[in-house]
Amino acid sequence: LNVLSRIFNANSVAVVGASSNPEKRGHIILKNIIEGGFEGRIYPVNPNSQEILGLKAYPSIRDLPEDPDLLVLSIPGAGIPGILKEAKGKKIGGAIVISGGFREAGNDELEKELFFAAQESGIRLIGPNCQGLNYTPNHLCASWPLITKNGSIAVISQSGTVGAALSEWAEEEGIGISGFVSLGNRIDIDETELLAFFGEDPNTRSIALYLEGVKRGREFMHTLSEVSKKKPVVILKGGRTERGKVAAQSHTKSVAGSDAVFDGVCRQCGAIRADTITDLYDTSKAGAFLRHPVDSLFIITSSGGSGILATDFAEMEGISVPSLDAEAKSALSNVLPSHCVVSNPLDLTGDTDALRYKVSAETASRLNLAQTFFLIFGDPIPHALEVCQELKCDIPQQIIVSYLGGGETGKSESKLLLEAGFLTFPTPERAVKAIAKFKSGGDSK
């Protein structure tokens, strides 16, 4: 963990293969490190340049003014073992090998050479054939695309694209990520070590994992169990079907194994499985935001249809949507206009303002109608954030939100709600599906 900590919290980064050509990865990564706001020293390394992106460039790592905490290597794969050998004796923390052309391309020999060169030089490796690392607490985006928004979801992915997609969505929604690591061929640092790191990381509240196969089964299970006790670990696995397994084997040379066995492992270790990239995102988000397990829902909505769809999904996912007794109906009727439909879901109807949500939720809270309140805004209703913030102070129930069909008001309120820490989803079904993974009783599925 110490080495990983030095990598993630690096004070100095050298980019070998840094380039002035905007199409090269060595350019994009250097640019993202700079534009991501990294506050440490940045050393472009390129024998053919004096200066790249406004920074002094060095001909080789031997010429650097210090031993950097992190090397990012983006030169043709065949040159990489040589660079690592050059680094022998230096006190470099770790290296990310972006370059491909190793085992995934049939070059097993080159991958072995890389492995031994790293061992010899004592440098820990991420990759090769990967999309780098991003750690927002250190403003270190040694990856692409440029993601800077700090949040509490960590993404570990055997697919750069899956990790990039999750990071982009988190940036767009304004919730951000704590980190993203692309595993690549994981010849050294693997999912188990990274899981342990993010398990300890105080900036991370949930971990999203995309895997095609597990490298060290026993250690993985042990770590997964330990980390899952502390924070939710959500896993999407590629290669669940017969054809998918064949494809996974071609991709990362992972032996996917039986999906039923993997399912059993997740269950036994307390991890949560996702079934799509969207579900991986939604569930990790729920895991990062939820403060309590979800067992029962009181649904307050401006949209009758959305309330019904939420109720359907809750029943399908095994979350209770308790009916109202006479006392509850009477108490709610007393504080609401007569055209509201007083039931659970409570339909405030399309003419509602945000205040009507507040009054309803406060009344429902006093009557303790459920342990989690699901507020669905299905029209352009301003001040949703204000009301949720007031409710958060006033009532003990956990609040989750869905905002849809609300035009520009909906888009801005959704973002404000997420930034303020309210678990908000674009549809009622996505909300219920995600929170259902956190039912009390721990029936993770």
Added chain:
Amino acid sequence: LNVLSRIFNANSVAVVGASSNPEKRGHIILKNIIEGGFEGRIYPVNPNSQEILGLKAYPSIRDLPEDPDLLVLSIPGAGIPGILKEAKGKKIGGAIVISGGFREAGNDELEKELFFAAQESGIRLIGPNCQGLNYTPNHLCASWPLITKNGSIAVISQSGTVGAALSEWAEEEGIGISGFVSLGNRIDIDETELLAFFGEDPNTRSIALYLEGVKRGREFMHTLSEVSKKKPVVILKGGRTERGKVAAQSHTKSVAGSDAVFDGVCRQCGAIRADTITDLYDTSKAGAFLRHPVDSLFIITSSGGSGILATDFAEMEGISVPSLDAEAKSALSNVLPSHCVVSNPLDLTGDTDALRYKVSAETASRLNLAQTFFLIFGDPIPHALEVCQELKCDIPQQIIVSYLGGGETGKSESKLLLEAGFLTFPTPERAVKAIAKFKSGGDSK
């Protein structure tokens, strides 16, 4: 259909309850009709104003210079029957009653009064208690939010919010809608009539339907069968579970009936069921864009992981992803760099440009490796649109696309692709799930 056609293609619209107060629906709708670019005559009706939003206002519908094709009514519900009685003898086409306060609020008497007033005056009604109508071929957004982008999906919805959400997504993605009608309490014009209208409408290529219950079962089934022969009809039903049914009954007084029976009806009539709002959108979109049924996929990707997830989903959904024989492998290997993984899915790896997709697809087309090609762009790859356009001319196979993890390039290319008519999805799983509804053999589910 003649009356509906006059309503959708109205040349003149009067908004009763038009208002200068931006918080009133009578303001929002008038504004949307104006800003939506409606080219006919617009008459605000309000006894207390001379002018609203720059237009001359009239004290009552008696004072209008012509009998408008369409009335939009947004005044308190109790006043509506009176307005319709005023209209008796006039040659008004139809009316949309936005206002609530009728049966859904327990006022069965007022709803009956409205029904008889409409009958007496010979005016056909949409609503009451609804979110209006939008018909983009006529630039007529008598609804909210303001949606102007013309497309080929028609949305008929018993929930204003579900319809608004679909319309917003279509606008955001740049694919637009042909129309949106909010059913409300549907005391007159109902889903069956609207289905028939959009079935005939040359601007509409697929129909998305959100329903909680069917008004006229026999006629609905007949029309659904007829329309489904011409274009896909995708149905999301609220009230599928026990608790959901109770909620549906409160919302629109619909008796939801057994979900299994409804499922049988859809199957028998050739309609397609969706299980979430997202799925309703994705499937209607696929229905509007696809030109042929989907039976087998050749997957070309820059992202190994995305290719695997697509393969997993294809197998789960019963779409074939055929393995490559030696001839195909050799032909593809000959045109690709050696580090590409030549299989189905074909992994061009993260360093690919758009051209590599073109070369691969052309080769795969000559070998006839599948009937639909699924191009997954999992990195910021410029010129995706150009290549897809060239392929569309060059090869007979149907092309579908997913673009994810591609940063700003991905966002702009996705939008361009959709606008150019390429069926494009934000994740491989959403793509496969949607197109699987259009398997050859017609196994709609």
